[in-house]
Amino acid sequence: MRLRTARALAGAYLILFLIGTTWPGVLVASRIHPFVLGLPFSFFWYAAWIAFSLPVLYLLDRVERRYRDQRDGGQDR
Amino acid sequence: MTRWVMVTVIIGIYLVANLVIGLMAGRRSSKSVTGFVAADRNFGLLIMYFVTGATIFSSFAFLGAPGWAYSRGAAAFYILAYGVLGMVPLYWMGPRIAALGRRLGHVTQAQLISGRFPSRTLSALIAAVSVAAFIPYITLQIEGAGIVINSVTDGHIPLWLGGLLAYGIVVIYVLVSGVSAVGWTNTFQGVFMVVIAWALGIYLPFHLYGGIGPMFERIAQARPELLIPPGLTSTGTHWGWGAFSSYILISVVGFLMWPHLFMKAYTAKDDDTLRRTVILFPTFQFFLIPILLIGFSGVLFPQAPADPDSILPFLILRTQLPSLVVGLFCAGALAASMSTGDALLHASASILVEDGIAPFARMSDRARRRLMRWLVLVTGAVAYWLAQTNTSSLVQLLASAYGIIAQLAPAVFAALYWRRATTAGVLSGLVAGMLTTELFRLYPAFAPFGIHEGILGLIVQIPVLVAVSLLTRPQRQEHLDAFFPAGSAQTR
Numbered sequence: 001m002r003l004r005t006a007r008a009l010a011g012a013y014l015i016l017f018l019i020g021t022t023w024p025g026v027l028v029a030s031r032i033h034p035f036v037l038g039l040p041f042s043f044f045w046y047a048a049w050i051a052f053s054l055p056v057l058y059l060l061d062r063v064e065r066r067y068r069d070q071r072d073g074g075q076d077r
Numbered sequence: 078m079t080r081w082v083m084v085t086v087i088i089g090i091y092l093v094a095n096l097v098i099g100l101m102a103g104r105r106s107s108k109s110v111t112g113f114v115a116a117d118r119n120f121g122l123l124i125m126y127f128v129t130g131a132t133i134f135s136s137f138a139f140l141g142a143p144g145w146a147y148s149r150g151a152a153a154f155y156i157l158a159y160g161v162l163g164m165v166p167l168y169w170m171g172p173r174i175a176a177l178g179r180r181l182g183h184v185t186q187a188q189l190i191s192g193r194f195p196s197r198t199l200s201a202l203i204a205a206v207s208v209a210a211f212i213p214y215i216t217l218q219i220e221g222a223g224i225v226i227n228s229v230t231d232g233h234i235p236l237w238l239g240g241l242l243a244y245g246i247v248v249i250y251v252l253v254s255g256v257s258a259v260g261w262t263n264t265f266q267g268v269f270m271v272v273i274a275w276a277l278g279i280y281l282p283f284h285l286y287g288g289i290g291p292m293f294e295r296i297a298q299a300r301p302e303l304l305i306p307p308g309l310t311s312t313g314t315h316w317g318w319g320a321f322s323s324y325i326l327i328s329v330v331g332f333l334m335w336p337h338l339f340m341k342a343y344t345a346k347d348d349d350t351l352r353r354t355v356i357l358f359p360t361f362q363f364f365l366i367p368i369l370l371i372g373f374s375g376v377l378f379p380q381a382p383a384d385p386d387s388i389l390p391f392l393i394l395r396t397q398l399p400s401l402v403v404g405l406f407c408a409g410a411l412a413a414s415m416s417t418g419d420a421l422l423h424a425s426a427s428i429l430v431e432d433g434i435a436p437f438a439r440m441s442d443r444a445r446r447r448l449m450r451w452l453v454l455v456t457g458a459v460a461y462w463l464a465q466t467n468t469s470s471l472v473q474l475l476a477s478a479y480g481i482i483a484q485l486a487p488a489v490f491a492a493l494y495w496r497r498a499t500t501a502g503v504l505s506g507l508v509a510g511m512l513t514t515e516l517f518r519l520y521p522a523f524a525p526f527g528i529h530e531g532i533l534g535l536i537v538q539i540p541v542l543v544a545v546s547l548l549t550r551p552q553r554q555e556h557l558d559a560f561f562p563a564g565s566a567q568t569r
Binding site for chain 1: 165321352362
């Protein structure tokens with residue numbers, strides 16, 4: 001994946017994270033049922049945004065790192 | 078052996094372990110300001126991970142956050158929302174800040190801002206604001222430590238003594254070892270916090286309700302309003318969406334601007350360490366989930382504590398846990414308090430000297446380091462004294478601190494990313510933003526939709542910063558070249 005694409009996708013995830021956890025985005029999750037993993041839906045919703053940020057950031061880092069290695073072996077060290 | 082004696086012994090062992098780790102830590106770092114403030118820029122990934130995590134989660138995590146879930150329900154989800162979003166900008170900003178720090182010798186946030194925008198007024202203003210925000214914060218940590226020790230020893234150790242013991246140790250190790258002590262003790266304390274939080278967060282719902290799902294089923298029947306965002310206010314009425322959303326937003330903006338956290342960018346060994354700290358941060362943030370489960374497990378408990386913030390010690394003392402577990406819980410809660418308190422204490426002394434005093438008086442490296450040590454003692458004493466007096470107004474002060482601290486964000490972004498910004502623009506923007514924030518804090522009734530005063534401050538600050546910068550003369554090219562080295566334009 002190109003660096004620009006990776007940054008755009010990670011950025012999009014983070015913006016959706018913010019919209020999804022504040023008004024008005026959170027309105028879709030402002031409910032108790034269905035329960036997921038024993039948590040009310042609203043609680044699960046917040047936990048899930050944190051959980052998914054882990055793979056998103058990991059993949060972003062992989063692309064960023066490959067790009068930095070290509071660029072000249074870590075000029076910004 | 079009675080329970081409180083057993084618990085006291087465990088706390089004693091825990092505190093001594095902290096002292097030993099803290100004192101050992103400083104032996105390898107150099108006797109310079111960079112050694113004391115930035116650990117010779119030599120923290121590895123393990124330490125950075127725990128320093129950032131344990132510094133962020135204070136005694137608020139063990140007392141305040143369960144208290145919110147218990148009394149205000151879904152309002153507490155706001156605490157889950159902002160951490161990751163607030164942390165991510167460090168992935169790109171961190172290496173920039175660290176590189177400038179290495180090249181230009183910065184160890185504090187104000188040095189970055191006033192290095193790009195030369196003004197002693199600006200430097201002193203940032204120092205004053207940071208320390209004003211820190212003192213109530215440290216005071217609350219000391220109070221938290223006192224409350225925890227007092228309650229688990231059934232009142233045998235008074236509040237003043239508990240706070241004095243825990244923070245006496247913090248002052249000693251920060252004084253001797255500087256930020257290296259903060260790093261190593263936070264690693265120890267961070268492990269404690271996370272393990273205890275998960276253990277209790279799973280144990281209490283199972284012990285009281287037979288599981289996490291059954292617990293929420295029962296809450297959904299008895300108190301459904303607690304499970305639907307934006308939850309309740311502290312008085313039990315419905316909280317507004319404007320307040321809920323703007324609390325998240327201001328916390329995202331203000332998150333990295335807390336100087337004790339920002340300054341840790343200078344301590345990392347290399348850029349990869351900093352970046353990985355950010356990538357791994359969501360795993361630390363997860364620790365809030367069991368913390369909120371603890372709070373929810375108190376909702377249908379037959380008795381209620383006098384103050385929602387003490388729900389966790391209240392539950393622990395009433396669920397027949399073995400003394401060993403009570404002692405370990407106490408150590409975990411102390412860890413949360415001390416791991417933030419030490420970073421705050423250390424940062425306030427460093428900032429007072431580097432940004433408040435050094436720009437106005439020529440001082441040697443050695444004199445600065447010696448003065449910092451004195452100020453660790455003085456700041457600790459002031460905060461301890463405040464903790465013993467009536468502090469209801471301090472909570473109020475701290476609530477506004479986030480709004481004020483967030484006002485530093487435009488200045489930091491302008492310093493790093495906007496060549497056209499000028500000293501006059503940043504200074505006038507900062508003053509305008511702070512005055513607006515303070516105005517709406519004093520007269521919250523005027524804030525539209527209950528929006529957090531810090532957001533309103535930013536709404537005023539950003540146009541002022543931009544407009545005044547554009548109206549004043551741009552900075553000289555040679556000056557800018559130091560901050561925007563060739564090739565940096567393409568990374569941003």
